[in-house]
Amino acid sequence: MERTETILVSDLQAGDMTALAILVDQYQHLVYRLAMQITKNLDDANDVLQDTFLKVYDSIHSFRQDSAFETWLYRIVVNLSIDAVNRRSRRRESLFSTVGETAIQQEIDPRQDPTREAEKKELQEWVTQAVNSLSLNHRTVVILHELQGLSHPQIADILGCSEGTVRSRLHYARKKLRILLRPYTGVACHPGTAKSLLKGE
Amino acid sequence: MSLSCKQVQRRLSDYNDNLLTEGLRTMVDCHLGGCNFCRYALESLVKVQDLLQYYHSPPLPNQDQVFTNLQQRIENRPADFHWWRRLGRVFSFEWKLLPPLTRYSSGLLIFLFSMAIFKISLTDSTSDLTVSSSSLNQVSGNLALSDPPDNSRSLFAFDLSTEDNKRFDRLIFATSQAAQQQLGDLAVTSQVLDSPAVPVNQPEGVRPLVGEDSNEIDFLKVGDEVPLLDGSEDLMVVTTAKSTVEPAGIGANTSSLFAFSYSAPPQSRLARINRLPEVFREMVVPLKQDPRRDTNLSLSGL
Numbered sequence: 001m002e003r004t005e006t007i008l009v010s011d012l013q014a015g016d017m018t019a020l021a022i023l024v025d026q027y028q029h030l031v032y033r034l035a036m037q038i039t040k041n042l043d044d045a046n047d048v049l050q051d052t053f054l055k056v057y058d059s060i061h062s063f064r065q066d067s068a069f070e071t072w073l074y075r076i077v078v079n080l081s082i083d084a085v086n087r088r089s090r091r092r093e094s095l096f097s098t099v100g101e102t103a104i105q106q107e108i109d110p111r112q113d114p115t116r117e118a119e120k121k122e123l124q125e126w127v128t129q130a131v132n133s134l135s136l137n138h139r140t141v142v143i144l145h146e147l148q149g150l151s152h153p154q155i156a157d158i159l160g161c162s163e164g165t166v167r168s169r170l171h172y173a174r175k176k177l178r179i180l181l182r183p184y185t186g187v188a189c190h191p192g193t194a195k196s197l198l199k200g201e
Numbered sequence: 202m203s204l205s206c207k208q209v210q211r212r213l214s215d216y217n218d219n220l221l222t223e224g225l226r227t228m229v230d231c232h233l234g235g236c237n238f239c240r241y242a243l244e245s246l247v248k249v250q251d252l253l254q255y256y257h258s259p260p261l262p263n264q265d266q267v268f269t270n271l272q273q274r275i276e277n278r279p280a281d282f283h284w285w286r287r288l289g290r291v292f293s294f295e296w297k298l299l300p301p302l303t304r305y306s307s308g309l310l311i312f313l314f315s316m317a318i319f320k321i322s323l324t325d326s327t328s329d330l331t332v333s334s335s336s337l338n339q340v341s342g343n344l345a346l347s348d349p350p351d352n353s354r355s356l357f358a359f360d361l362s363t364e365d366n367k368r369f370d371r372l373i374f375a376t377s378q379a380a381q382q383q384l385g386d387l388a389v390t391s392q393v394l395d396s397p398a399v400p401v402n403q404p405e406g407v408r409p410l411v412g413e414d415s416n417e418i419d420f421l422k423v424g425d426e427v428p429l430l431d432g433s434e435d436l437m438v439v440t441t442a443k444s445t446v447e448p449a450g451i452g453a454n455t456s457s458l459f460a461f462s463y464s465a466p467p468q469s470r471l472a473r474i475n476r477l478p479e480v481f482r483e484m485v486v487p488l489k490q491d492p493r494r495d496t497n498l499s500l501s502g503l
Contacts, residue, residue, distance in 0.1 A: 017272070020268070020271075021268050024267055024268045024271060025268065028261060028264060028267045028268075029260075029261050029264070032261040033258050033261070036258040036259065037256070037258050042259070049261075049267065050267075050270060050271060050274065053267070053268075053271050054271060054274060054275070057271075057275060120255070123252070123255045124255045124256075124257040125257075126255075127252050127253060127255040127256050127257070128255075128256055128257045128258075131253070131256050142253070146250060146253045147253060147256060152218070152220070167214065167215060167218075167220065170214055170218075171211070171213075171214035171215070174214050174246055174249060175214075177249045177253075178242070178245045178246060178249050181248075181249055181252055182245075184248065184252055185244075185245035185248040185249060185252070
C-alpha cells in the first residue's frame with residue numbers, strides 16, 4: 001500500500017528510516033534542482049541536498065502537520081541555499097561555477113537536428129545567465145514563482161517576508177529579465193544597459 | 202481616470218499574475234488598448250515567462266547515493282549527538298509565530314538574564330582592593346591588622362626626608378581626596394607623625410596599633426600607654442620600640458601613613474575595577490617604576 005505524505009511524516013517522527021528513504025526518493029530531485037538554481041554551484045547544491053534531509057531527519061519532531069510538508073521542505077532548502085551563497089560570497093569565491101556549458105553539452109542529443117540543438121543550447125545559456133545575474137533575492141523569488149510554480153503567499157511564507165515584498169521583488173526581477181532577454185522578447189533597450197546587467201552591475 | 206504609462210508598467214507584473222482588483226484591471230486594460238508601448242511590454246513579460254522554461258539546471262548525479270550518504274552521515278555522528286538533539290528539541294520553538302513585541306521582549310529578557318549570570322560569575326568576595334607595600338611589611342609586621350575587617354584596607358608608610366617623597370606625599374594626599382570624592386564609601390585616613398612609624402615589640406595578646414574602629418590607626422611611641430585586649434583595665438606602657446628596617450632606610454623623623462578602606466566592598470571584580478578611581482590607578486604606576494623608592498606598591502585582587 002502506498003503511504004501518503006502524512007503517514008510518511010508520522011512514521012519518520014516515530015523513527016522509521018524507510019519513511020525517510022521514501023521521502024528522499026520523492027523529493028531529492030526537487031531539492032537538488034532548487035538548491036542548484038539558487039546557489040549556482042554544484043558543490044553547494046550537493047551540500048544543501050544532504051543538509052536538507054539531515055535537517056528534515058533532525059527536526060521532523062518539530063514539524064506540525066498543519067502546514068504542507070513540501071512548503072516546510074522548501075523553507076529548509078531555500079534557507080540553506082541562501083546560507084551557502086552568503087558563505088561563499090563572504091569567502092569572495094566566484095558564484096559562477098560549472099553550471100554552464102559543460103552540463104548543457106552533456107544533454108545535447110546527437111540524433112536531433114544540430115542547428116536546432118545549437119539554437120536551443122544558446123537560448124539555454126542566455127536564459128540561465130540572465131537568471132543567474134539577478135540578485136539573490138530576486139533570483140530566489142523568480143525561481144520559486146516562475147520555475148517552481150509557487151504562489152505569492154507560499155513564497156512569502158517560505159522566505160519569511162510579506163506578500164508585498166514578494167510582488168515587488170518579482171516586479172523588479174521581471175523588469176530586469178525583460179531587458180536581459182531582449183533579443184528574444186523584442187523589447188527596446190540600450191545595449192549598454194543589457195551588457196552591464198549581464199555583468200551583474 | 203486613466204493611468205499613465207509609468208503607472209501601468211509598475212502594475213504589469215501584478216496584472217500578469219491576476220493580482221489586481223477588478224477596477225484597476227479594467228483601467229490597465231483600457232490603457233493597454235490604446236498604448237502600443239505598454240502592450241509590447243506586457244507581451245515581453247509573457248515571453249520572459251515562456252523563456253524561463255529554458256532555464257537550465259543540471260540533473261541530480263548519483264541519485265541512488267543520496268539516501269546511502271545520508272544514512273552514513275546519521276550513523277557516523279557522535280554518540281552524544283542524540284543528547285544534543287533532544288536538547289535542541291526542547292528549544293525548537295517557532296519564534297516567528299510569536300508577535301514581534303513578545304519576540305523582542307523575550308530576546309531582551311534572555312539577554313538581561315545572560316548578563317546577570319555573567320556578572321554573578323565575576324563576583325569575587327574573597328578579596329578587595331588592597332595596596333600593599335613590601336617595605337611596609339618589613340617595617341610593620343605589627344602595623345598590619347591582626348584581625349582585619351571584611352572591608353578592604355591598604356596601608357603604606359614612607360619617610361618624608363627627600364623631595365621626591367614629599368612630592369609623593371602631596372600627590373597621595375590629593376589622590377586620596379579625589380578618591381574620597383569619587384567614592385563615598387571610601388574612608389581615607391592619613392596621619393603625619395613626628396617620628397617614624399615604629400612597630401613595637403608587642404607582648405602577646407596586645408594589639409596596640411589598631412583601635413576599636415578599624416579605620417583608626419595609631420602609632421605607638423616609647424612611653425605610650427596601651428590597653429590590653431583581655432578586657433582588664435590595666436595599661437601597658439611601651440618601653441621599647443624596635444624597628445625591623447635599617448635606620449638609613451627611614452632617614453628622617455617623619456613618616457606618613459595612609460589607610461584606605463572600603464566600608465562597603467564592591468561586589469564584583471568588574472565593579473571593583475570601575476570604581477577604582479582613575480587618579481588612584483595613576484598614582485600606583487609611578488610608584489612601581491620609581492627605583493629610588495622602596496615602596497613596591499602593587500594592586501592585588503584585581
